[in-house]
Amino acid sequence: MSKSNNLAQAADVLYVYDGSLAGFYSCVFHSIYSKTLPVDICPEEALQPSLYPAIYIATEQDKAERVRRSIPQKIAAEALPLVETVFLSCLEHKELHLLEFLLMGYAQGARVLKMLGDPLVSKIYAAQQHLLGEKQLLLGFIRFSDYGGALAAVITPKNFVLPFLAGHFISRLSGENFLIFDKTHKAALVYQDRTAEIIPIETLELPEASNEECEYRAMWKSFYKTISIQARYNPKCRRTHMPKRYWENMTEFN
């Protein structure tokens, strides 16, 4: 175990919170002030029956804000974006790992960010890398369709990448109206009349594609097929660069 435990004693309890970032910070606050390290921290949505007694930690904005401010003050400025990125990642037990990471950071200060060989720190960085890598691929692999002048795309990422995609597409398509629906996390980035927001959304019904839209899809498919050189056929290399799980939302494979 890491050197975090002098701030908190391991205890047989489970924290349950509302799933928000402020909720998570409230859990951190509770852990530090009660000097307990829970066995896990679960969003209430994902709560499974457990042997451990669960405590519900209410989200309190002022406590959350104190924790948030303490990160750049007591650890390092770069630690805050790291923590808030990993919070959106698909790392299992991310809340518990982040809590341990913060406790370690409070004890060690800025050097925690350089301890790349530490089992916990390397796990945190790997989760960040996984999210940013997925985002990078999606910048290229997202496919919009035109529905009467507005653009819509569907993605099924493992990490919650929408906040990281927003800036790129807003800058690129600033004069358009567009929507990116994240089916996995049931949320959408909506950009309309030059303002953007991320909203929760259960499902998305898209209308039939117009003739013009179908023509551009067909042209893209034929370009995709034509541009490959038969004498260099190498499907393994293609899968390495573009894992199959992305194909379901890409025009050239549908």
Add this chain to the structure above:
Amino acid sequence: MDVQQKLTILADSAKYDAACTSSGAQRSGGRGMGNTVMAGCCHSFSEDGRCISLLKVLMTNHCVYDCKYCVNRRSNDVPRAAFTPEELAELTIQFYRRNYIEGLFLSSGVFRSPDYTTEQMIATLELLRRKYNFWGYIHAKAIPNTSQDLIYKLGLLADRISVNIEFPSEQSLNLLAPNKSRKAILAPMGQITQGIKSGTRDLALYRNAPRFASAGQSTQMIIGASPESDYHIIKLSAGLYDKYQLKRVFYSAYIPKVQDALLPAAGGEPPLLREHRLYQADWLLRKYGFAPDEILSEETPNFNPFMDPKCNWAVNNMQLFPIDVNTAPKAQLLRVPGIGPTSAARIVTARRTGRLSTDDLKRMGVVLKRARYFIAAKDQPTGYKYTKEGVIRSLIDPSVFSFGTEQLSLFTPSKPAIGASSVIEAAEEAILCLKATI
């Protein structure tokens, strides 16, 4: 002919161009449509595993030249087509909006004359930049023998310009591309280098100075259609990087499609393994601080097919190893097979917090498969104990055999192909052979 048919013909005739990168330019959006990112962006990968970043097409595949190696040569009987600037600009915009592409890669056959062809390309780019207010990536080919002022105009509209050097030597160029001369290729290349330099200088003086090919210049050459050695080629590339400040040199394995006494027999395999080795060496030149004479020499002018050039260098310089990851300068870490710029940077950061063991390295994401033979760490202060055969088994590049054993014969044209019936046999033979030479 509709746009769909034109697209198929003009993409088909553009696909042998190697470059599809969209890197080197950072420009935020907001002015119209589009932006560019420094690292570039791949939008898809074709069945051959190559990145698709740009809409790569020719303006036209009509050509007045008759270069022997080229599918678009005058004497070849293929369907011909030409885009109008309006068609191509609209297609680019529609593909770009849908996020199919990062921008346009525009090359062309020579229709009527180099100047006329370039004027058509300029017309397309002007539509994109002015009418559509498009600020995505544009890579344009400079056609040899185009007048200087047209090249300059093209450079103001494009992010990157390239002139294909085509072949690694003047003799091969004269033989296989009789309508192009070395001089006609190097003249625009030199002009572009100057244009980029003075553009950067002007920008330091006036904020609104015109940007000339701000993502720089690249070139490509065809490998395996002519007799130059690998040593000759990497010396040439190093010279091009140095003299013309090119961003990239691309290598394109020649795909024998044409029957001509001067070229390798049609229907043969393209030398993909050799191309792969050239790219590896190219990275060593650009990112790892290697000089061409460290990689190859007059005595050994061709790559070792079984090992990547960095491993090959390392096993021939075993006296320099092991190096201690806890103390070695970064430039030395970069010389270890398996350690690249990312791993080297992580090691330099992490070792400030304490001495690193091989387990630490593993958790940091340093791949030890090859590196372990060349490093010392906290738990292995004098390095890893190994046998010659063990080293070679781990260092041999598994991708060699995925290219097929027949490719190995390309490296030793004087000798017949390695007499192996299976990949495993070939690997065993290679290990024996390497053990003897090290």
